[in-house]
Amino acid sequence: MGIEIILKIAGIGILIAVVNQVLKYTGKEELTTFTTLAGVAIVLLMVLDLVSELFSSVSSLFNLY
Amino acid sequence: MEILVKIIGIAIITTVAVLIIKQLKPELAVVVGLAGSIIIVIIIVNMLGSVFNIFDGIVERTGVDKELFVVVLKIIGIGYLTEFSANLCLDAGVNSMADKIMLAGKVVIMLMALPIINNLLEIVYGLMV
Numbered sequence: 001m002g003i004e005i006i007l008k009i010a011g012i013g014i015l016i017a018v019v020n021q022v023l024k025y026t027g028k029e030e031l032t033t034f035t036t037l038a039g040v041a042i043v044l045l046m047v048l049d050l051v052s053e054l055f056s057s058v059s060s061l062f063n064l065y
Numbered sequence: 066m067e068i069l070v071k072i073i074g075i076a077i078i079t080t081v082a083v084l085i086i087k088q089l090k091p092e093l094a095v096v097v098g099l100a101g102s103i104i105i106v107i108i109i110v111n112m113l114g115s116v117f118n119i120f121d122g123i124v125e126r127t128g129v130d131k132e133l134f135v136v137v138l139k140i141i142g143i144g145y146l147t148e149f150s151a152n153l154c155l156d157a158g159v160n161s162m163a164d165k166i167m168l169a170g171k172v173v174i175m176l177m178a179l180p181i182i183n184n185l186l187e188i189v190y191g192l193m194v
Contacts, residue, residue: 003078005104009097010082017089036090043096050103055146057110061117062142063135 005050009043068112072105095157106149136181140174147171 016039020032058064079101087094117138124134147170154163 002104003075006075006079006082006097006101009093009100010086013086013090013093013097016093039090040092040096043093047096047100047103050100054103054107054110057107058142058146061110061114062138062145064139064142 005046009046012039012043015039068108072108075101075105095153098156099153102149102153133181136177140177143170143173143177147173 083094151163151166
């Protein structure tokens with residue numbers, strides 16, 4: 001439970017930006033949308049288990065379930 | 066005390082990460098903010114656990130029936146979750162979604178509070194008759 005998840009997501013964001021730049025210079029402009037989509041999908045999957053952990057801990061604390 | 070320092074550290078790192086990512090990939094900035102706030106909330110929720118155990122003890126001693134306290138806890142939980150997600154949508158700039166979440170939260174809280182209101186009214190009628 002620390003900042004590694006945040007830095008991981010930021011790293012993926014920067015990686016996508018770099019990949020898009022490279023694709024732009026090599027002329028493969030149309031691939032950038034797919035790399036962006038792939039990156040966002042990966043990040044959302046990572047955040048998904050965080051959200052589920054949040055909801056389980058909050059609902060167990062306030063016995064909302 | 067050191068938990069507070071940890072939370073402040075996480076918050077600062079998240080803020081910096083969000084600002085950096087906002088230039089490169091605006092849509093990812095929202096997710097970074099979401100991840101950071103979730104981590105902080107989980108830490109806080111773990112801290113709150115012991116507080117509510119103490120409250121349970123107090124409520125039992127006061128003789129108030131446990132059902133009311135459970136409902137109050139639920140309403141606090143719902144209120145907090147609603148506020149958390151509404152702020153998240155505000156950060157992302159989608160104000161209309163934040164208002165919808167707030168409205169939904171209010172309606173759910175209202176539905177949960179109805180039984181208590183009924184009890185209260187019955188007690189009042191009992192007194193007046």
